[in-house]
Amino acid sequence: NGIEATREIGRVAPRVAVLMLTMVEEDDSVFAAMRAGALGYVLKGAGQDEIVRAIRAVAAGEAIFGPGVARRVLGRLSAPPDRPDPCPTLTPRERDVLALIAAGQPNSVVAARLGLSPKTVSNHMSAVLAKLGVADRTQAVAWAREAGLGPTPEP
DSSP: OHHHHHHHHHHHOTTOOOEEEESOOOHHHHHHHHHHTOSEEEETTSOHHHHHHHHHHHHTTOOEEOHHHHHHHHHHHHSOOOOOOSOTTSOHHHHHHHHHHHTTOOHHHHHHHHTOOHHHHHHHHHHHHHHHTOSSHHHHHHHHHHTTOSOOOOO
């Protein structure tokens, strides 16, 4: 396929510039082509002038993308990065409890807001403490705020 061919061209003839001319406009294909070494990505529906301009640009060592592809690439690159889950072992309910606790809510309010008994909230907090490896509620709140749960303290 085109991506494998681009990778092979880059391996055997690294000075050759590659322009992808394709019907596929999915983000995964665009980024795969870029990772393989393509300097340009233009859709087959592009006008002749656009294709000629892209060929000249890539031959001169410039990166170029058709307008629709460029907008999507820029949109994806300018989006905030996905933050990795700081504690994937927390259940969604434990995360809810921790977020409300980090926001300063007592167990009774957390229980009422989540439709739980105060004892269940306490049990969830015990599980949270164990999973986070912290000794008490204060340390759990500090951890949660650093992870983006609850309000951040004023400097």
